[in-house]
Structures are given as C-alpha cells and as structure tokens.
Amino acid sequence: AQKITQTQPGMFVQEKEAVTLDCTYDTSDPSYGLFWYKQPSSGEMIFLIYQGSYDQQNATEGRYSLNFQKARKSANLVISASQLGDSAMYFCAMREGMKTSYDKVIFGPGTSLSVIP
Amino acid sequence: DVKVTQSSRYLVKRTGEKVFLECVQDMDHENMFWYRQDPGLGLRLIYFSYDVKMKEKGDIPEGYSVSREKKERFSLILESASTNQTSMYLCASSFPRGISGANVLTFGAGSRLTVL
Numbered sequence: 001a002q003k004i005t006q007t008q009p010g011m012f013v014q015e016k017e018a019v020t021l022d023c024t025y026d027t028s029d030p031s032y033g034l035f036w037y038k039q040p041s042s043g044e045m046i047f048l049i050y051q052g053s054y055d056q057q058n059a060t061e062g063r064y065s066l067n068f069q070k071a072r073k074s075a076n077l078v079i080s081a082s083q084l085g086d087s088a089m090y091f092c093a094m095r096e097g098m099k100t101s102y103d104k105v106i107f108g109p110g111t112s113l114s115v116i117p
Numbered sequence: 118d119v120k121v122t123q124s125s126r127y128l129v130k131r132t133g134e135k136v137f138l139e140c141v142q143d144m145d146h147e148n149m150f151w152y153r154q155d156p157g158l159g160l161r162l163i164y165f166s167y168d169v170k171m172k173e174k175g176d177i178p179e180g181y182s183v184s185r186e187k188k189e190r191f192s193l194i195l196e197s198a199s200t201n202q203t204s205m206y207l208c209a210s211s212f213p214r215g216i217s218g219a220n221v222l223t224f225g226a227g228s229r230l231t232v233l
Contacts, residue, residue, distance in 0.1 A: 006159075009157070033220070035221070035222075037222075043205075043226065043227055044224065044226065045207070045209075045222070045224035047221045047222070050221065091159055091160065093160075093222075095220065103148055103167065103211070103213060103220055104162065104165060104173070104175070105150065105162070105165075105209075105211075105222060106162055106175075106176065107152070107159045107160035107161075107162075108159050109157060109158055109159035110159045
C-alpha cells in the first residue's frame with residue numbers, strides 16, 4: 001500500500017504567484033520525518049525542507065514552507081513568489097522506523113510543477 | 118565536490134546479463150540506499166543498508182541484490198537483467214537519525230539502465 005500520496009501529477013503556476021503542492025502520508029510510527037526534494041530537468045535531487053513529527057512549528061526555508069497538519073497526516077509544500085527556476089519535479093518523502101534501529105526513507109510519486117512567465 | 122558517485126551514467130545491457138551498479142560516498146555516512154525512478158511512480162526503494170554488511174529490503178527488492186563490504190561503497194546487483202528493469206537507478210546516503218534529526222539524503226547523479 002502506498003504510504004505517500006501526491007495527488008497532483010502536474011501543476012501550473014504563474015510566475016511570482018504562490019503554489020501549494022499536496023502530500024499526504026500514512027504511518028503508525030509516532031516518530032517520523034517528512035522531506036521535500038526538488039528534481040529539475042538536469043536530474044539532480046535537491047533537498048528543500050524537513051519537518052519532524054514532534055516539531056511544534058511548521059518548517060520554513062526561504063521561499064519554501066511546509067504546512068504540517070499532523071492529525072490529517074498532510075505535509076503540503078508551499079512555494080511563495082514562484083520563479084521560472086522552480087519548474088521541476090517535486091517529491092514528498094518520509095523517514096520512518098522508530099520501531100527499528102535503522103532509517104527507511106520512502107518517496108511519493110511526485111508532482112511536476114511548471115512556472116509560466 | 119562530488120559526494121555520492123555512481124560509476125556509470127548510462128548502461129545498455131542484454132536480457133539475462135548480470136549487471137553491477139556501483140555507488141561510492143565520501144561523507145562517512147552509515148546509511149545508503151538504492152532507488153529506482155520511473156515516470157508516474159516516483160522513487161521506489163529497492164534496498165538500503167545501515168552498516169557494513171547489513172542490508173534491508175525495501176519495497177521492490179525482487180530481482181535485485183546488494184553488497185556492502187565497505188562503509189563507503191554500496192553495490193546493486195541484477196543477477197539476470199530483464200527488460201522490466203530498464204529504469205533510472207539512484208543511490209543515496211545519509212547519517213543515521215540520531216546524529217542528525219533531518220538525516221537528509223545526498224543523491225548521486227543516477228544510472229540510466231536500458232535492458233534490451
């Protein structure tokens with residue numbers, strides 16, 4: 001069963017506008033971590049932002065913020081003031097494994113974001 | 118400044134061949150991972166390792182094996198390649214959770230494998 005769902009295969013946003021990329025997850029572990037990665041057309045994977053399950057505040061990193069709603073098991077990425085360089089695939093990921101001694105990181109199917117000039 | 122190196126960027130193999138994909142990291146990371154990336158499916162975890170000689174199955178281990186004889190090297194092996202293993206393979210590494218709460222993954226550039 002898929003543990004990370006990204007329901008938006010493709011999104012368009014006007015340059016300078018804000019955009020929200022959806023991510024929902026499923027885990028029974030009380031301790032977990034959530035990540036967002038960006039993959040431009042060049043193929044490299046770029047870490048954007050992290051949220052721990054016990055973090056009290058939503059994570060922010062520059063123009064990126066993570067809208068973490070624990071009860072709903074959602075971790076949406078908000079990109080403010082979109083730029084042309086934001087056009088890329090975006091992946092939501094989860095680290096789980098509190099019950100074990102190691103870390104397992106799984107990814108969602110991704111959302112393709114296109115920024116329109 | 119390269120931190121995770123995948124030995125082959127592009128490979129073309131024939132059905133039934135044995136294929137080795139090598140990954141080396143120079144950051145002294147304990148965790149190493151192999152994913153395959155396919156359009157519409159995202160990254161799917163094949164195997165991961167949290168220590169030398171230790172390995173754990175991911176979500177799609179069938180048809181693959183791995184080897185980690187040294188901390189810095191994690192190899193993915195396709196014993197008998199099949200056409201449905203044509204994909205992009207990504208290696209990644211990280212510190213364990215205890216060292217860094219975020220334990221961010223550092224990825225290699227990827228190996229695009231085509232099996233004919």
